[in-house]
Amino acid sequence: MNDRDALIGIIEACTPRPVPESRKMATNILAAGWRPPARMISTAAELDELQSAAALLDSGRGERSELAAVIRDARGFVYSRDMHNLEEEVVHGRPAGWWEAGTSRDDRDSTTMTFPVTVLLDPTEEADHGE
Structure with missing residues (x-):
């Protein structure tokens, strides 16, 4: 359900x-x-579903960083969805990868994230606002 439908x-x-x-x-x-208040995610499985690699590949939107979801972990660190290894995530069943904003650190996956995380940007929700 998008924000408009919830508000209706x-x-x-x-x-x-x-x-x-x-x-x-x-x-x-x-x-x-x-x-509405920011969405909170409390498990790695929920985080993987936020922007799954399979859905991004199926939509033809892989490798397009402007479509990356953005989250903040419980420690206050901000991450964007790693859009560069989607095929590997699908083929090998790996959890979603996340890059820490403003760093050149290796990405983290959803299983190593500090929960709960706050969804700062969900591109699918942003697209729904124009309806």
């Missing part, structure tokens, strides 16, 4: 009967800059 549900739950303008209201609220 909230608006409609607060009214005694369906509001025909609820879609427009939700769109206008999002356009004004409101966003």
